[in-house]
Amino acid sequence: MVSASSLLLPSSVRDFASCIGDGAVRVADVAACTAPSSTRTSTCSASSTTASPTLSVTVSYRATLLLADGSSTPPPPLHLRLTWGHSPVGPTLSFAPSATARAIQLHRRRGSRSVPTRSGSGDEDGGGEPTTPSLALFWDLTAARYDPAGSPEPVCGYYVVAVASAEVVLAVGDLAAEFVKAKFEGQVPRARIAPVSRVERVVVSDPAAMHAARVRFAEGGPEHEVSVSCGSPGSGSGGGGDELWVCVDGKRAVQACRLRWNFRGNQTVFVDGAPVDVMWDLHGWWFRETPGCAVVMLRARSALESRLWLEEEAAAPGFSLIVQAFKTPP
Template identity: 70%
Template sequence: MVSASSLLLPSSVRDLASCVSDGAVRVACTTPASTLVAASTAGSSSPATLSVAVTYRATPLSPSSPPLLLRLTWSHSPLGPPTLSFAGPAASSPAVLLRRRKGTRSLPSDDQQHPPLALFWDLTAAKYAAAASSPEPVSGFYFVAVANAEVVLAVGDLAAEFVKAKFEGQIPKARFLPVSRADRVVAAPNAMHSARVRFAEGAPEHEVSVGCSTTSGGSEELWVSVDGKRAVHTRRLRWNFRGNQTVFVDGAPVDVLWDLHGWWFREQPGCAVVMLRARSALESRLWLEEEAAAPGFALVVQAMKTPP
């Protein structure tokens, strides 16, 4: 099974543990939006989103079946509409590109620990946000995965209707929820990237925005906002290119970590990584073993100057 601590996140994010110490953690509450957000967004643009990868943890109803980590990746295609890839629970299983807009596919298991999967999807009527460049659809689609005669993943506004019609309501449904989201974007100067996420099961959905802007004096600033409220504001990024801060969302701690070293000091394409990850308790530490065993939801924004 894929390690829960890795969450199928980019290696650059996992390497943040060696760059940011727990002693540097600061705690702050989100404050009302100030002129920073207005000034940053006034002349900003939306970066081009190369891909959106969402990892789900499915807990089958059978107590003998282990949890499954399943990943969907939405990507732009240079030759046509966005594409969809799927990665199963086995660490050795490569991602499978679902080339057709609608279809079914069976994925056999490579070992006894993981069950074979049946995939069903339909993107023929998928709709995308008009003002965004994201390859992730917002409506008009479904993706369903079935294992051991049980729905282990159902994504899209048409998923429930498909399951009801396909299985006549006679198939059980596992408990599943997203545990990470990784957005890869190409960011122009003063660009801002936004994503809608839930940091905990049953919690409200929030719009998280990450932006980098240049002041009139030529200094670079990084800011992160939650629902338009400033949560993080870091100045002089060429000195403060790595760091972390703890904020509170819905009364619970969320760690914000950033690493902009690659953006400033490496050759093209140059990469900056910002991660927001929910923590199980204020007393815990992000990289302790017990926290990694049952990590909270993580949002990762990986920004590059040019396409890879």
């Protein structure tokens, strides 16, 4: 059985898939998806459905540094994590210097601090010595503007920047480039930075409520809107919530029926010509009173010819979007 809390970490992606299996993968093209009957439309419209309030948004990044001076071996990549959340006094931000490190709460709206970091290999091999120096973290949320829908992640007017080994290893926000240019006079090189996972935790009071997220499945690729909703066949209201819909750019990519029996499943769709695996686990939603969690994950494969969850695929997974929906706040 999958633990919903374990899905907060990208390393648990394989565990999620292992309970679903690799033998029942269905393949579909998003552009070719059509409804099986006239009572079911092939498009999704967020404007006609109530949005779900977002509890938190956690984005993990991988920063691949340049070659160290005088060394032929590149330093290990950094795995950094930002979590945007809510508090009684307003939106919050926390930062973690690795995939497993405890997050540091950034209480001030603007500031800087030094954060110690370790390499991924040092943690896994049991070596206690960090192989990368502390990173310098800078942030400014004083002019941040937020989506009226209630997401704690700002849409503009902010920056979060991290520098390690004389390289920019994190640059988030529309003001990040301007800050780096002013602070370092454009003399600091930038590591290769790529988001590797995005986890959105929402509270769903109405099963028919639609949650939408904007993501890029490939580095440098186009941005897509992914929406997830649940409802009864032929009905725009919540009802029994007997169907799950996953849509990409308003086109229905996945439609799972009879969820009380089909509460776990997976399907492969093609987005921008590349395979994206869609998995869902609704066991907690149907069979647990609290917090009643449903999990839907979309994960891009790193190669077209790869299969689900092989060792080489798990070692370098593609981008993942995970939506965790709760009946009540956990």
